[in-house]
Amino acid sequence: MDFVEQLKSSVDIVKTIQGYGVKLKRTGSTGRYLGLCPFHTEKTPSFNVNATMQRYKCFGCGVGGDVLNFVMELERISFFEALKLLAETNGIPMPKREYSDPDSKLRGALFEMHEMAASTFHANLKGPNGTEARNYLARRGVTPEQIDEFGLGVADPSGQQLLRRLEGRFAAETLEVSGLAMKRQDGSGFFDRFRGRLMFPIHNESGKVIGFGGRAMKSGDEPKYLNSPETALYRKSYVLYNLHRAKGPVNKAGYAVLVEGYMDVIGVYSAGFHNVVASCGTALTNTQVRAIKHHADRIVVNFDSDTAGAAAAEKSIQMLLDEGMQVRILELEGDRDPDEYVKEAGADAYRSRLEKAPAYFHWLADRARKKFDMRTVEGRLEGFKFVAPSIQRISDRLERFAVANDVADYLGVDEKLVRDYFAKGSEERRHINQRPQVPPYERLLLNSLLGSEAAREAVIPQLREMIVVERFVTKNVFRALFALHTDGTGFRFSDLEGRLSEADRDLLSTVVFADEVLEEEKAAEQALACLRSLKEQDPKSEVAALRTRIKAAERDGNLEEAMRLAEELDRRSRRETSHQV
């Protein structure tokens, strides 16, 4: 057994998950637990843990896997980091050579390089060559204290300064993947990626510099913002600007303020609202939303008014709603961005705007009111239809109806129209959400086979000959199971999963987490009972299968086998005729 398998089999997945504050309740079946999913907001539990298989699966948001996947997903760390963490917390010594993280040396070097870059940029800004940048920041109302707090800096325009410092300490290969240096086209070395730009260090959640945003200071310098490329440290879709400073305050306030840019964060934060983070221009990803959600499930979205309705903003808002966040929208009048607003109107005015920010659906209804003629029935209905698709996406049924009625009321739309509209909608949704149902005997059979070597030995040789398997919803899972059995290398759940498509893996999860009462010690008996009832259930296909096998045996010249099968066929045909009469 390799170390990963050894670790997985010695770590208790139930205890590990509970250790993260997830309350798990035992269900009726041995080794099955159910709780509220830590990865999405829900009121009724759909997060399943199977202690026997050492797997988890959420039927609400679809996440699932083994204990390593759980730790990776929840802590948002790499496979090796999760491995190390689990080994440490469970007192399992890691084999040194084999399992030392091949990336950890590189990551260590990259962290060091980014630290050096940040201090170089910052020193530039404070030094004699930083006058221009300091003036620029002063014009934007950024104080020297804010410059220090946010570690702002400026990149030397020569394109050589940082490079010279890094070259002495780090290998060319490391430079190349750092995101801080660019290779010359003629191959004669490197130059600095960032030149003459105002530099905003970007930190990971634990506060280490992992990348930079570089803003052009002169008009005409393109692009306006140049960011670090994706590196081993910096993954754009994972990072929120300022989260490492904001997470405590977000926890305390119970909500986060989401703005668009670095300057907005600095302005809003400095005005005393420490729970502010920025998406930095791109639409939010679910990873970013979950990063916020670890600290609060409410958020105020405060984008520039000119972009509040733009595609990226709407996508971000939709992502927040999909992840179960309660979203409010803060729109500032007069096309002012948050940074300008707090400077001009002051912190108190911003606070009162924050407190009065309408819930997303009311804000949307207000937009509808402006867009359509609310004096006519048609206009009001159009307005409602404008909001309805967003309401449709609320996953909780009761909440969906409550919001729909609320919005209909606000727009003056007849309640009956709303009900009709949503009755139609939910039918469509049912259709989309339909996953293939696995019949009970199929679930029981598969579970017995997964859970017991004895059941596999007793049943698989017969079952694999049966044509009825071809009509199983889970036929691909069975086929994979048969193939593994033939290999004779012993059964491992991960091997089985490895042979399946995503859709079949999903089916397998459905089965593994189905609330079937299964007694481990009676698994073989149970499986044989299933086999017998399958044979009785479907004599016709078994007869057909026998005919095929007889032909095959004759073709192969195996007459003995052909005779045996013919007798079996005869017995069955007689039984079937007697049934019919």
Ligand SMILES: [Zn+2]
């Ligand atoms: Zn979930």
